[in-house]
Amino acid sequence: MTAPATVPYESTPRERRKVVAASIVGTTIEWYDFFIYAFAANLVLAKLFFEPAGPQMMQLLSLVTIGLSFLFRPLGAFLAGHFGDRLGRRPMLVITLLLMGIATVGIGLLPTFQSIGYAAPVLLILLRILQGLSAGGEWGGAVLMSVEHAPPGKRGLFGIYPQLGVPFGMLLASAVLALMRFLAPGAAFEAWGWRVPFLFSVVLIVAGFIIRRTVDESPVFSEIKESRQQESAPIAQVFRQHFPLVILCALLFAGNNAVGYMLTGGYVQGLASRPPSEGGLGYDPVQVQLAVLLAAAVWAVFTYLSGPLSDRFGRKMVMNIGWILQAAAVVPLFQFVFNGGVTGVLIGTCLLAIGLGITYGPAAVWFAESFPASMRYSGISISYALGGVLGGAFAPTIAQLLLQTFGTTWAIVVYLLFMTSLGLLASILLKDRSNIPLDIEFERTGQIAVWTPEPRR
Incomplete structure (x- = not known):
């Protein structure tokens, strides 16, 4: 294995701490x-914005x-990627x-269908598109700020900090939503309680x-800018x-993503907590x-553990173990949910979270190590x-359609196992380049992370 890489403009420990804080806090807010x-969307928005479509269709x-x-994430990724490679992370x-904040607060202030008719779902969709544009560009910047500031031999550890924003955001969202459902139960939650978590996003x-404004630019991009190595059309070069x-x-x-959105997309929560009259x-x-x-x-814990483990054992080995654990948890998930009450929901989702964390944590650093600076x-x-x-976008919708079409959750299980197998296949084919340089010297070699032979040891 090659020696751990360094970059010419190495960050100070103080700057790294600021980057870690900015990565975790920023992505937590985005994902909250x-x-x-x-x-x-799984709990109340169907009735408030799409009720004229009928019970089943409004949920879909x-x-x-x-x-x-x-x-709209690809469009956000195109825009942020272009300007992120041209102007900075x-x-x-x-x-x-x-x-993301403007869109979220806007949803919290949005009148319902009963108040303004069809303008309500139209405005909801427009604000949702704005969220998609933001999410498409945010992740890449957060990952690169963290990974490109990482000290030698610890890129896997630093790469999990933006990844932790997802389970942390889910933790915060679940906690705030549970609090509001307790303080404003039933009709009160439907009338106004659901708006509070959206409006809380302002804080x-x-x-x-404030935190992100204080962080210095990535040392790798600083080197690229100083040496005038920015691509004029980075997106075109990526595809070419x-x-x-x-x-x-x-x-x-x-x-x-496909499996994760059974949790993060709210599908399991909605299925478990909606009244029988609503499916x-x-x-x-x-x-x-x-x-x-x-x-x-649980997801946050295993996401965190996967980072340093990938530094020690490589991205590929850790990810492959994660895919096996993820598949093993998919099989009994809905049996726990349907037959075990709330305890079954707890057991099924916690087991699923183990594999999800292990397959999610190393993805960020593996992506960063795969592309030229x-x-x-x-x-x-x-x-x-x-x-x-391909994975998370319509996973809850596909799951609901499969359930309605076949009348059994085993159809959903087959779909989730298929998506897990695609992830495993990609993990097997991708090159593990855990210690390649991340600066422009890597770009000059002309190497990519696919099909390149292993260096001799």
Whole structure:
């Protein structure tokens, strides 16, 4: 194995701490906003914005709006990737955070169908699109700021910090939603309680904006800028030179996303807590939300552990073990949910969270190590966005359609196992380049992370 890489402009320990804080806080806020919408779409938005479509169709339409934002993630990735590779990582982090905050608060203030008719779902969809644009560009910048500031031999550890924003965001969203369902139960939650978690985003956005503004630019991009190595059209170069790599990275992410959105897309929560008249199981909604909150904590723990483990044993080995654990947990998931009450929801989702954390944690650093420096933001953002479309975008909608069509959750299990197998296949085919240089010297070698032979040891 080659020696751990360094970069000419190495960060100080103080700057690294600031980057870690900015990565975790910023992505937590972004994903809090995202999960609040996903949970609300499964719980109340169908009735408030799509009720004229009828009981079953309104639920499907509400789930479709979860996936709709994914269709605009590639556009967000294209824009943020282009300007992130041209102008820097930090400006994109600030812009995407503000866009997500504006959209989230806007949803919290939006009148319902009963108040303004068909304008309500139209405005809801527009704000959801804005969330998608933001999410498509935010992840790549957060990952690169963290990984490109990492000290030698610890890129896997630093790469999990932006990944932790997802389970942390889910934890925060679940906690706030559970609190509001307790303080404003039943009709009160439907009338106004659901809006509070959206409006609470204002506080988070201000805090995240302040923190991200204080972070220095990535040392790798500083070197690129000083040596005038920016690509004039980084997106075109990514597709021209590294198209197979983009596809494999997208499949890697899709395998995790499709299964993960049973939790993060709110599907299990909605299925468990909706009344039987709306196709649910009628479990206590606060208890269900608390069960998923604990699952998010398990997810966070295993996401964190996967980072240093990938530094020690390599990205590929850790990810492959994660895919096996993820598949093993998919099989009994709905048996626990349907037959075990709230306790079954807790057990099933916590078991699922183990494999999800292990397959999610190393993805960020693996993506970053796969693309050349001058087009890295574009490469990882586009791969991430396409993976979201292929995997998580319509996973809850597909699951609901499969359940309605076949009348059994085993159809959902087969779908999730298929997506997991795609992730495993991509993991096998991708090159593990844990210690390659991340600066422009890597780009000059002309190497990519697919099909390149292993160096002699």
